[in-house]
Amino acid sequence: MDENVLRVAIVDPDDISRASMKNMLLGVESLWLEADCSRYEFFIDVLDQATPDIAIVSLDADPVKGLSLIQQVSRQLPTCAVLAVSGSQEGSLILQAMRNGAREFLNFPLHLEDILAALDRVRSTPPSMVAGSTMTRIRSSRVIAVAGVEGGVGCTSLAVNLACMLASHKSNSVTILDLDLSLGDADVWLDLLPDYTIQDLAENIQRIDYSLLKRSLTRHECGAYLLPRPVQMSDRNSVNGEVLKRVISLFKSTFSHLILDLSKNYGELEMAALDSADTILLLTQLDLPGLRNVVRLNQFFDEYEGINDKVRVILNRMGIEETQISMSKAKETIDREIFCQLPNDYQAMVDSRNNGVPLMQQAPKARITKAIEAIAEVFHEGEPGEEMPKKPKKGLFSFLSNG
Numbered sequence: 059m060d061e062n063v064l065r066v067a068i069v070d071p072d073d074i075s076r077a078s079m080k081n082m083l084l085g086v087e088s089l090w091l092e093a094d095c096s097r098y099e100f101f102i103d104v105l106d107q108a109t110p111d112i113a114i115v116s117l118d119a120d121p122v123k124g125l126s127l128i129q130q131v132s133r134q135l136p137t138c139a140v141l142a143v144s145g146s147q148e149g150s151l152i153l154q155a156m157r158n159g160a161r162e163f164l165n166f167p168l169h170l171e172d173i174l175a176a177l178d179r180v181r182s183t184p185p186s187m188v189a190g191s192t193m194t195r196i197r198s199s200r201v202i203a204v205a206g207v208e209g210g211v212g213c214t215s216l217a218v219n220l221a222c223m224l225a226s227h228k229s230n231s232v233t234i235l236d237l238d239l240s241l242g243d244a245d246v247w248l249d250l251l252p253d254y255t256i257q258d259l260a261e262n263i264q265r266i267d268y269s270l271l272k273r274s275l276t277r278h279e280c281g282a283y284l285l286p287r288p289v290q291m292s293d294r295n296s297v298n299g300e301v302l303k304r305v306i307s308l309f310k311s312t313f314s315h316l317i318l319d320l321s322k323n324y325g326e327l328e329m330a331a332l333d334s335a336d337t338i339l340l341l342t343q344l345d346l347p348g349l350r351n352v353v354r355l356n357q358f359f360d361e362y363e364g365i366n367d368k369v370r371v372i373l374n375r376m377g378i379e380e381t382q383i384s385m386s387k388a389k390e391t392i393d394r395e396i397f398c399q400l401p402n403d404y405q406a407m408v409d410s411r412n413n414g415v416p417l418m419q420q421a422p423k424a425r426i427t428k429a430i431e432a433i434a435e436v437f438h439e440g441e442p443g444e445e446m447p448k449k450p451k452k453g454l455f456s457f458l459s460n461g
């Protein structure tokens with residue numbers, strides 16, 4: 059369902075019917091209300107900005123203007139399906155709306171079932187079958203959860219820096235969700251002082267729209283957005299798994315990448331996050347306690363459908379100490395491939411965190427930076443959950459040779 063969230067914009071000069079339509083749409087989980095507009099004249103600009111999948115045009119305030127708007131939208135924005143709405147059932151009006159390019163015609167008063175059925179038809183009609191449509195765009199969003207096998211293993215460092223690197227590609231829009239609701243510190247890494255937190259979003263989930271969502275996020279200068287943990291520790295239970303899934307599905311309709319920085323509780327919230335994720339980056343160090351916990355988590359994840367398939371193990375802080383554990387022994391122990399290795403670079407990391415400056419700015423040439431950049435490339439170009447290239451890029455895997 060999440061992949062199928064439809065983004066909607068509405069235009070209706072009548073305040074009352076617009077508000078009631080808006081209310082109805084906001085309650086539908088598979089929809090994302092991108093914008094609502096009270097003037098036919100401004101709607102094309104709104105659509106240009108918001109690029110929704112569906113435009114709902116209410117005709118009754120001025121049927122002539124409404125019909126010509128429908129024509130304009132279907133000509134100029136063929137990727138956007140138009141739904142016409144009117145209190146009139148007049149055949150000529152319906153016919154004209156359809157001729158002008160409306161995909162569906164709905165009657166006021168609107169019933170939720172009718173809207174859902176119409177949206178289902180829009181969704182299930184392949185774009186190529188729609189006359190005149192050149193729609194090829196399929197919006198997809200990647201949800202990457204960063205999890206760890208023990209405290210301090212490097213989740214936040216990786217989540218924040220990966221997000222910044224992805225955000226540096228112009229075509230990406232990236233948000234970090236700090237899901238360590240008790241002690242999360244992603245804001246420190248980015249030196250941000252956010253106005254709103256995930257708690258505000260969760261409390262307003264029913265009436266949130268695109269502009270409110272954007273306003274509730276804090277943007278780092280690299281382009282990445284952050285949604286931080288609640289301000290007060292006592293509010294750490296304000297977001298449950300179900301609400302989190304809704305929050306994630308809203309973000310998915312707007313951002314190309316969502317990076318989830320998880321705590322090590324592995325409770326309801328974390329499991330909901332892992333369930334929503336396309337890929338789970340599981341960090342460990344190459345030592346006995348770490349590998350043991352990888353196995354332990356594997357066993358636990360087996361109780362949930364689909365989680366283990368998404369796990370990619372990352373060895374962090376490689377080279378920090380002489381290890382007796384060979385790479386082959388590690389793979390055998392955890393019964394998994396190693397997705398990649400990140401070198402230990404204490405100085406770069408500490409400088410980056412203390413200054414609140416991401417690695418790509420703080421230490422652009424450091425090996426740790428290059429290694430995380432290689433991960434970012436995978437998620438920038440590849441498919442969700444895709445394995446690293448069989449032939450690793452030089453430097454990334456060549457780090458350890460005892461494999």
Ligand SMILES: Nc1ncnc2c1ncn2[C@@H]1O[C@H](COP(=O)(O)OP(=O)(O)OP(=O)(O)O)[C@@H](O)[C@H]1O
Pocket residue numbers: 206208209210211212213214215216238321322374375376400401402403404405407408411426
């Ligand atoms: N590759 C690395 N090289 C050197 N230091 C590192 C590396 N990765 C992380 N660190 C350091 O380890 C410490 C813990 O990292 P971080 O806060 O990212 O871990 P975490 O898993 O998010 O911790 P927590 O369990 O508290 O959420 C930080 O001080 C960070 O600088």
Ligand SMILES: [Mg+2]
Pocket residue numbers: 213214215238242243319
């Ligand atoms: Mg952390």
